[in-house]
Amino acid sequence: MNPDLDLTLQRVIRAPRAVVWRAWTDPSQLEQWWVPAPAVARVDRLEAQPGGAFVTRISDDGVEFGPHMDAAFLVVDDRERLVFTNAVDSRWRPTRPDPIAMVAEIVLRDHPDGTDYRVVVRHGDPAARARHEELGFFDGWGAVTGQLAALVEGAAVR
Amino acid sequence: MAQYSAQLDGVFVALADPTRRAVIRRLGQAPTSVGELAREFPMTLPSFLKHVRTLEANGLIRTTKSGRVRTCVLDRQRLALVEDWLAEQRRVWAERTDRLEQFVTDRTEGEQ
Numbered sequence: 001m002n003p004d005l006d007l008t009l010q011r012v013i014r015a016p017r018a019v020v021w022r023a024w025t026d027p028s029q030l031e032q033w034w035v036p037a038p039a040v041a042r043v044d045r046l047e048a049q050p051g052g053a054f055v056t057r058i059s060d061d062g063v064e065f066g067p068h069m070d071a072a073f074l075v076v077d078d079r080e081r082l083v084f085t086n087a088v089d090s091r092w093r094p095t096r097p098d099p100i101a102m103v104a105e106i107v108l109r110d111h112p113d114g115t116d117y118r119v120v121v122r123h124g125d126p127a128a129r130a131r132h133e134e135l136g137f138f139d140g141w142g143a144v145t146g147q148l149a150a151l152v153e154g155a156a157v158r
Numbered sequence: 159m160a161q162y163s164a165q166l167d168g169v170f171v172a173l174a175d176p177t178r179r180a181v182i183r184r185l186g187q188a189p190t191s192v193g194e195l196a197r198e199f200p201m202t203l204p205s206f207l208k209h210v211r212t213l214e215a216n217g218l219i220r221t222t223k224s225g226r227v228r229t230c231v232l233d234r235q236r237l238a239l240v241e242d243w244l245a246e247q248r249r250v251w252a253e254r255t256d257r258l259e260q261f262v263t264d265r266t267e268g269e270q
Binding site for chain 2: 007009011013014015016019020023024029032033034036102117119121123
């Protein structure tokens with residue numbers, strides 16, 4: 001977990017874990033919340049098993065659909081955990097997603113009010129894209145974003 | 159969007175080097191001449207100039223020449239692109255979770 005590169009989200013959802021799981025793994029349900037209206041999502045492949053394909057498309061008008069997500073599941077623990085990545089596509093072809101690859105992990109746990117819902121999205125080291133002999137040693141992206149934040153915030157104060 | 163990601167890629171490339179990051183930190187304090195900057199880094203002037211050119215080509219700094227002195231200035235807007243991108247990813251996932259929550263709670267209430 002790298003707080004400068006990864007994002008986490010935690011929420012208590014007032015619905016049973018099985019209902020939340022179905023909303024993620026049933027294509028007709030996923031289509032109903034996956035993209036913000038008025039855009040429309042179409043789920044082409046949703047094979048909730050390790051190595052399974054996860055392919056969705058998106059449309060502005062509900063007629064013409066363009067690419068949205070072409071990913072593969074890494075881990076699927078029934079009603080507990082879904083992990084998928086766009087670093088390989090649904091046919092296991094290594095990809096260079098734009099601008100940075102990610103691995104998303106969705107974890108569901110029981111909660112007295114419903115479901116304890118957590119998301120961790122890990123992003124690829126941006127420097128990995130720029131790996132080149134002349135770039136030399138890389139000493140940590142986290143430190144950089146911290147410094148950037150300080151710089152930018154400093155500018156706002158002045 | 160394509161142009162935005164090309165710019166973002168450029169920023170990431172420019173930042174993937176300790177010397178260039180040190181130059182950015184230094185310029186965060188004040189605009190500085192190339193000569194003055196070069197003296198602070200233990201490398202040959204041509205090597206140092208290469209870093210300056212990379213930073214300039216990717217829009218992180220601007221340089222202006224006055225007489226024989228070339229001065230480097232930090233472009234904070236370009237730096238902000240990185241922060242914007244992470245913030246955008248966070249927003250996408252938060253809104254996605256809002257929609258999921260709305261969807262499943264509507265369904266659960268419907269069943270009761």
